[in-house]
Structures are given as structure tokens and as C-alpha cells.
Amino acid sequence: MFGTGDVRFFDRLAPLYDLVMPPADGTALAAGIDRAERPICRLLDVGGGSGRAAAALTGPERTVVDASVGMLRRARTARGLSAVAGDAGALPVGDAAVDAVVIVDAFHHLPDQTATIREAARVLAPGGVLVVREFDPTHPLGRVLVAGEHAVGMGSRFLSPDDLATDLTAAGFESSVVDRGFGYTVVGVRNAAE
Numbered sequence: 001m002f003g004t005g006d007v008r009f010f011d012r013l014a015p016l017y018d019l020v021m022p023p024a025d026g027t028a029l030a031a032g033i034d035r036a037e038r039p040i041c042r043l044l045d046v047g048g049g050s051g052r053a054a055a056a057l058t059g060p061e062r063t064v065v066d067a068s069v070g071m072l073r074r075a076r077t078a079r080g081l082s083a084v085a086g087d088a089g090a091l092p093v094g095d096a097a098v099d100a101v102v103i104v105d106a107f108h109h110l111p112d113q114t115a116t117i118r119e120a121a122r123v124l125a126p127g128g129v130l131v132v133r134e135f136d137p138t139h140p141l142g143r144v145l146v147a148g149e150h151a152v153g154m155g156s157r158f159l160s161p162d163d164l165a166t167d168l169t170a171a172g173f174e175s176s177v178v179d180r181g182f183g184y185t186v187v188g189v190r191n192a193a194e
């Protein structure tokens with residue numbers, strides 16, 4: 001259904017993904033989620049794959065949305081998470097339906113990043129928070145990662161933390177860079193007036 005570009009790669013990788021990936025940084029994610037200006041009861045893990053990031057969080061009701069059926073199967077069977085097939089650029093979720101959206105190590109794989117940010121703003125309730133964990137293409141290790149992903153044919157498009165924060169601000173979020181480095185965290189709080 002959504003099986004184009006990088007998604008095909010993740011469908012093939014799904015059985016091995018959790019064997020080769022370290023656990024997600026739950027502390028960094030929680031620090032981002034803490035910026036919300038409302039209680040966090042419902043959380044959407046967009047491009048959530050096998051549920052690695054959702055599994056690193058406790059508390060809210062967590063739903064994984066991903067375009068890879070193979071990755072979603074892992075989220076359901078290996079982690080017992082609620083998992084829904086969908087495109088990040090057209091989320092299968094109602095307006096103001098969730099309190100937090102997290103996108104972990106996935107934003108650079110998403111074919112329409114502008115639509116993804118717009119959709120996050122749509123599905124978040126006022127005061128809700130978008131937390132993006134990404135890799136900085138201007139960091140020395142980031143340059144290696146960019147070259148590696150392109151070498152294996154991925155269509156990855158990486159943004160620096162400041163460029164991502166600028167894009168979130170343009171979409172009406174109160175944005176901030178929470179931490180910097182090879183991996184970084186940018187947060188956007190959904191403006192109550194939007």
C-alpha cells in the first residue's frame with residue numbers, strides 16, 4: 001500500500017531490525033515530551049517501525065504508525081503495541097486526537113517532510129508536543145551516515161537541528177533544540193491559538 005522507496009528496505013530488514021539496533025534513548029525522548037503544555041495521555045510514534053521508541057516510554061497510551069507492514073508486525077507481535085499502517089504525510093488519525101507525537105530516527109526517511117510536520121500539527125491537541133530525534137548531517141558522524149544511507153540507495157534527506165526548528169516554527173509550533181550532537185532532539189509545542 002505504502003511500499004515505496006525506503007519502506008521496501010525496512011520491510012526486508014524488519015526481522016533483523018531489533019537485533020542490530022540499540023534501544024531508543026528514552027531519557028532524551030522524555031525530556032522532549034516534558035515540554036508539553038498539557039497532560040500526555042495519548043502518544044503517536046510516527047515512522048515508529050517495530051516500536052523501539054514507543055517501547056522506551058511508559059505512561060501514555062502509545063500507538064505506532066508506519067508505512068512498513070513488516071515493521072508494524074514486529075511492533076505488534078514482539079512488543080504488544082497498538083500499530084496502524086499509514087503514511088506520515090497523511091496520518092490515519094483525527095484532528096487534535098493526541099497529546100504527543102514522536103518521530104525517532106525516521107524523519108530523514110519520510111518522503112514529504114513538510115506534510116509530516118503539517119499532519120503532526122493537525123493531530124496534536126493545543127499544548128501538545130512534537131518530539132523529533134534525528135541525526136545532524138553537519139556533524140562528522142552525520143556526514144558518514146548521510147553517505148552510507150545514500151550509498152545503499154536510500155532517499156534520506158537530513159536536516160540540521162536549526163533547519164528543523166525553523167520548519168517547525170513556520171508550521172506554527174513553538175520550537176526549540178533540546179540537545180545537539182550526532183543525534184539531536186528538536187521539540188515543537190503546538191500553539192494553543194493555532
Ligand SMILES: C[S@@+](CC[C@H](N)C(=O)[O-])C[C@H]1O[C@@H](n2cnc3c(N)ncnc32)[C@H](O)[C@@H]1O
Nearest residue numbers: 010047048049052066067068071087088104106
Ligand atoms: C530507521 S526506521 C526507525 C523506526 C523507529 N522509529 C525506531 O526508532 O526504531 C524508519 C522508519 O520510517 C518508516 N517510514 C518510511 N517512510 C514512511 C512514511 N512515508 N510513512 C510512515 N513511515 C515511514 C519506515 O518504514 C521505518 O520503519
